[in-house]
Amino acid sequence: MRKLKAILRERLEGADRIAVLAVGSELRGDDAAGLLVAEELTVTFRPRPGGPSLQVFLAHTAPENLTGEIKQFRPTHLIILDAADMGQKPGDVGIIEETAFTGNASFSTHSLPLRVMTDYLRRFLSLEIIIVGLQPATREFGQAPSDAVRNAAKRVAKVIAAVVNQ
Numbered sequence: 001m002r003k004l005k006a007i008l009r010e011r012l013e014g015a016d017r018i019a020v021l022a023v024g025s026e027l028r029g030d031d032a033a034g035l036l037v038a039e040e041l042t043v044t045f046r047p048r049p050g051g052p053s054l055q056v057f058l059a060h061t062a063p064e065n066l067t068g069e070i071k072q073f074r075p076t077h078l079i080i081l082d083a084a085d086m087g088q089k090p091g092d093v094g095i096i097e098e099t100a101f102t103g104n105a106s107f108s109t110h111s112l113p114l115r116v117m118t119d120y121l122r123r124f125l126s127l128e129i130i131i132v133g134l135q136p137a138t139r140e141f142g143q144a145p146s147d148a149v150r151n152a153a154k155r156v157a158k159v160i161a162a163v164v165n166q
Contacts, residue, residue, distance in 0.1 A: 030136030034081035084133030091148030
């Protein structure tokens with residue numbers, strides 16, 4: 001998490017309006033990772049006076065459905081939270097570069113690849129996009145999220161809250 005904190009500090013420098021887009025399916029085990037972080041963030045984050053504003057968007061499996069709301073918020077920064085198979089241990093966290101998903105590749109159970117959505121948003125907004133991936137253990141239908149991903153989600157939310165309020 002120390003590396004995540006350092007990266008977020010650097011990439012959120014000068015942030016004024018931060019949109020957090022949580023992606024995933026609550027019906028597919030650890031695919032809910034992004035939603036778990038967002039849920040924890042709504043409990044953990046308390047804005048400091050004069051600090052950046054932060055708005056959480058729960059996208060579930062269709063992040064493209066929230067592009068209008070995100071455009072209306074006019075963020076300077078967008079943090080996308082998602083389960084991502086990075087070939088690591090369940091619950092590991094990493095920053096995923098947008099270039100990692102090209103073509104029609106999708107990290108989760110989205111109806112549209114994230115790259116299509118981020119390209120669309122960039123047509124209307126000048127913003128920094130940061131993708132935070134959480135390594136899932138399982139995405140089996142009907143499974144509950146693993147303890148590893150639940151714990152990682154809590155840690156990620158605390159890191160985001162701390163960096164935004166520094």
